[in-house]
Amino acid sequence: MNARTGGVAATASRGGQIAFAGVGIELGGKTIIENLSFAVSPGEFVCIVGASGCGKTTALRLAAGLYRPSRGTVSFSGAAMAGPRRDIAIVFQDYGKALLPWRTAAGNVALALEAAGVPSAQRAPRIDALLDKVGLPAHGAKYPSEMSGGMQQRLQIARCLAQEPAALLMDEPFGALDAMTRQGLQDEVLALVGASGATVIFVTHDLEEAIYLGDRVIGLLPHPGRIGLDLEVDLPRPRDQLATREHPEFLRLRRELFDFIRTSEA
Amino acid sequence: MTAAVVVWRLISLAVAVAFVGLWQVVANAKLVSPVFLPGPDRAWAALVRGFAGGELWAKLVGTLQHMALGWLLASVVGIALGALIGSSRAMRAYVAPTLEFLRPLPASAVIPVAIALFGLTEAMALCVIAFGSIWPLLLATIHGFAAVEPRLYEVARALGLSRAAVIFKIALPSASPDIVAGMRLSLTVALILSVVCEMLAGLDGLGHWVLLSARAFRSADLFAGVILLGAIGYLTAQGMTAAERYVLKWRGQGH
Structure with a gap:
């Protein structure tokens, strides 16, 4: 049952909580994605990688309902997406x-919480709990301009968790952060997601990050974006910054992904 | 307050005192005829006399009322209209040429039109003041609403915010620095036009007082009125600064 233990790739082609079926999209007269099909099971952590211009961010925005596909359907829990939810x-x-x-x-x-219509009396304790969860206790009264980049990204994650989402979509969330902050946040996200059981699609250009975090890594090919690789990551959880990254399977996957990216760019 | 700030305040105060002193010296030496230039002592005496008699109070209240009502009308209409125009690219394209035509029109040129429509009435003054002072605010508000970070609208969509919530929780606060800056400029224009309208239409206010004093060669009363107008300008600007600091306290450091 638990997707984290692996063995989900077989169910990938049909069903799933988030499903792309023959999705194509044009933006500004250009085909960004063509015939993209994949499915993500409930609780699965899927990372999407690919060379720039492969439409990873576009795919994520389609999954969020921020874009409508030109062809095919994006569905969530079996129903076609009509917009953000x-x-x-x-x-x-x-x-x-x-951030505001x-x-x-x-x-x-x-x-x-306001958007979800949570009564104001119930908000304060929930906000405190969420800020605590993302490691920002006692920062509630600070403005974003008074916080570091890592803290601001934690805050954005807290706001997303406040939605109590069934699916969490992350668009290169740590791309602008330094290496140390990035590793800390990777582990925090794994812990938070593990606790909530949310399905995750995580877009990144960092191949090692994708393997470290994911149950599965999807590699997209550019111009137009389509699936080139669908790798299952069979690494034990909980992941560990040293042990996981030194695991022979990690190194094998890393080699495979690097080769894929290099040939896709050639 | 740091020592440096105290020193700066003292220097600026000293400059003001020196200016008044110089004025007194010039007046005492009769370099300019006392008919036209009273000393600060006579101007002050006229000020005290005017307030004691209650007449100057009435004029002061009249001017403040013209300015405040015109400015508030301009603010309400300006913010609403600016929000409407600023949040739609099509509206901006349709309305921009009209605005560009109306904006450089001197408000004083509108006064005869307003007099023809409303007569020499308070309604005429209200319209002229509001029309003249709406422009800086309207243009600033349009800019503020047009410049809302598009990412924030996506956040609003992802969170499922209602239309009203998007306006009041995202767009309006985002545009608030521009709006406040526009309101500050509008306030100055509103004061100028209040005085002009009072002069032209003989409405109760400092403008009328100043004009009558000048015609009757009561230079001390004239200066008392001018000093009061200066004080209104200074104090309202200070009030705007305080309001701005409170409303925009989130901008804090780093900006």
Whole structure:
């Protein structure tokens, strides 16, 4: 049952919580994605990698309902997506633009609760719990401009968790952060997601990050974006920054992914 | 307050005192005829006399009322209209040429039109003041709403915010620095136009007081009025600064 233990790739082609079926999309008169089909099972952690221009971010925005496909369907829990929904949360890469600078950390988390119609009396304890969860206790009264990049991204994650999402979509969330902060946040995200049981699609250009985090890594080919590789990651959980990255299977997958990216760019 | 700030304040105060002193010296030496230039002592005496008699109070209240009502009308209409135009690219394209035509029109040129429509009434003054002072605010509001970070609209969609919530929780606060800056400029224009309208239409206010004093060669009363107008300008600007600091406290450091 638990997707984290592996053995989900077989179910990938049909069904699943998030399913792309023959999806194509044109943006600005250009075909960005063509005939993209894959499915993500409930609780699965899928990473999407690929050379720039392969449409990874576009795929994520389709999954979020922010874009409508030109062809094919994107469905969630069996129903075609009609637009964004509260049980799908998206973490943007540019946390500086995605947070409201005029609201404190607590206020930014509150926005998600306000949108969901949570009565104001119930908000404060939930906000405290969420800030605590992402490692920002006692920062509730700070404005985003007073926080570091890592803290701002934690805050955005807290706001997404406030949606109590069934699926969490992350668009290169750690791309702008330094290596140490990035590794810390990788482990925090694994712990948070493990605790909530949410399905995750995680877009990254960092191949090692994809293997480290994912149950499965999908490699996209560019121009137009389509699936080139679908790898199952059979590494024990919980993952460990040293042991996992030194695991022979990790090194094998890493080689395979690097070869894929190199040939896709050639 | 740091020592440096105290020193700067003291220097600026000293400059003001020196200016008043110089004025007194010039007046005492009768370099300019006392008919036209009273000393600060006579101007002050006229100020005290005017307030004691209650007449200057009435004029002060009149001007403040013209300015405040016109400015508030301009603010309400300007923000609403600016929000409407600023949040739609099509609206901006349709309305922009009209705005560009109306904006450089001097408000004083509108006064005869307003007088023809409303007569020499308070309604005329209200319209002229609101029309003249709406422009800086309207243009700033349009810019503020047009410049809302598109990512925030996506966040709003992902969170499922209602239309009203998007306006009041995302767009309006995002545009607030521009709006406040526009309101500050509008306030200055509103004061100028209040005085002009009072002069032209003989409405109760400092503008009328200043004009009558000048015609009657009551230079001390004239200066008392001018000093009060300066004080209104200074104090309202200070009030705007305080309001701005409070509303925009999130911008804090780093900006």
